[in-house]
Amino acid sequence: MAAKELAIRETTIPGLLVLDLPVHGDNRGWFKENWQREKMVALGLPDFGPVQNNISYNERRGATRGIHAEPWNKYVSVATGRIFGAWVDLREGPTFGAVFTTELDPSTAVFVPRGVGNAYQTLEHATAYVYLVDAHWTAEAQGEYTFLNLADETVGIDWPIPLEQAERSEKDLAHPRLAEATPMRPQRTLVIGANGKLGRALRTALPHADFADRSRIDLFNEETLDRVSWAEYDAVVNAAAYTAVDAAETAEGRADCWDANVTGVARLARHVAAHGITLVHVSSDYVFDGTKRSAYTERDPVAPLGVYGQTKAAGDAIVGALPRHYVVRTSWVVGDGDNFVRTMAALAARGVDPSVVDDQVGRLSFTDDIAAGIIHLLRQRPEPGVYHLSNEGRATSWADVARRVFELLGHDPARVTGVSTAAYFADTPAAAPRPRNSLLSLEKIAATGFVPRDADAALAEYLEGLGRAG
Structure with missing residues (x-):
């Protein structure tokens, strides 16, 4: 894995940012600063104040999750393995339905603003997907999510592994198409x-x-x-x-x-x-x-x-x-x-x-x-x-x-x-x-x-x- 300089890049979705993370490796493995508030805020990352750290472990290649827009900001990265990430703007406004995709490995992270739908597909076995959020999860908060079907034809995400060959949950299969999705209201x-x-x-x-x-x-x-x-x-x-x-x-x-x-x-x-x-x-x-x-x-x-x-x-x-x-x-x-x-x-x-x-x-x-x-x-x-x-x-x-x-x-x-x-x-x-x-x-x-x-x-x-x- 080639070492990168810490950098932040804008995307086609307003507020959705891609971060390049320096990864330092030797014969024993590698090390990275996955989240470093002072340096990242200085480069333009919002000072979003995370309060919860979650890890989603995926046993097999092809595990596919989403598309979920949540009522909080989110910082997504990978600890092991590699994913194809897809994000859809599900906020009220002129960019509703805008799409951005990229691959993430341990040298890449993404800041996902409130109301932007998040989904990913694992490209390797034993992939650990890590994310920080700036609000504590509650059952009540889940009622404020906005969902979009992974197979929505309007946004047309080009999944590396065809969805019919991927592992998906019954809940994700039942999510609505874009025309029926409820836009998330701004705070x-x-x-x-x-x-x-x-x-x-x-x-x-x-x-x-x-x-x-x-x-x-x-x-x-x-x-x-x-x-x-x-x-x-x-x-x-x-x-x-x-x-x-x-x-x-x-x-x-x-x-x-x-x-x-x-x-x-x-x-x-x-x-x-x-x-x-x-x-x-x-x-x-x-x-x-x-x-x-x-x-x-x-x-x-x-x-x-x-x-x-x-x-x-x-x-x-x-x-x-x-x-x-x-x-x-x-x-x-x-x-x-x-x-x-x-x-x-x-x-x-x-x-x-x-x-x-x-x-x-x-x-x-x-x-x-x-x-x-x-x-x-x-x-x-x-x-x-x-x-x-x-x-x-x-x-x-x-x-x-x-x-x-x-x-x-x-x-x-x-x-x-x-x-x-x-x-x-x-x-x-x-x-x-x-x-x-x-x-x-x-x-x-x-x-x-x-x-x-x-x-x-x-x-x-x-x-x-x-x-x-x-």
Whole structure:
């Protein structure tokens, strides 16, 4: 067997990869690194995180198995002997029915993505077929397989040993032809916190995602997480959180805030880690103390002032330990439902002249833009980590935003009076401390190709929408 250099080759089926494996031999036999995560991932193999190793021993030449498409990724190789491998794309989409075939010996392996049908025929006696998978086999999971008949005329696999002379199982003989095969649906995105402001924006932006409100998935309740069919998803967006920042400073609120934002996130993290799922976790500017004189970057140390900020920082740390994660930090969120902009618009219409804090600065973050940024991260899959995401534009105070709302709605912005944070909360001793500077640098997410709308333009569009809604 001639030695090869480790290499990865693409095939006619998207995501199906052939690997050349170096095999080192001498008079005693041979040795190979059958699976080497660091080297193979560096060459482009998906970091699929195998959890189970299986071996299928075939006594005689001509043993033929398949065609089975499974709801997980698979890494196929040969320990002894030689096989003819055949793969058929059985995923929904334009490549449904595409075929790739090749021979495998100990110097070759194949990465088989979820939903691609796998079959093989042994070309030598005593062939040991080895495969790694990234999900544990269960009887329930077998119900999610998609099958195709080995003799299907449409795909027309040219088997080296004619099928009538090969050894096949009764189950394989009964598999359907391509026209009757059930395409495997792609994995979806699961959104937790579906009824919140961001959850409602994601419903519009991700119509094919699965949305779960608290009645179905409650981060307070481990049992609701245990009931989720995690194999159906390749990404989870956690848009659920305890956000009552003032109530979090009370004894009861503190306990609930920690349970939702820390313990609940840990519960969720355990499940997504076990299934190799990418977690997008929404965080907050409240993880910073607001003393920096310029925009906060993702590299700045966290220093939360209050309970809510402490819990968000702790949740970020939990998510940051996952191999596949995006922590999306945002600020001053505006979306469907009660929010600062809607309140100011209502006060302007009613003739109320409000006093608004003028010593806290930042930028508004509209949920449509947060949703668009999250979708961008899930599509582009840049390096895991923390990404700041607000709208673009200059830093403003809350009072500046209020005046701009009044102005855009045709009211006198001078009706808004600026006051200090201390004065505004003078009669609220249990109020949570707020960061004075909530300005977030957007350079990191912009480097991935996503630049959100200017905050002032987004504000004008949002107010137009309120006007149309009456």
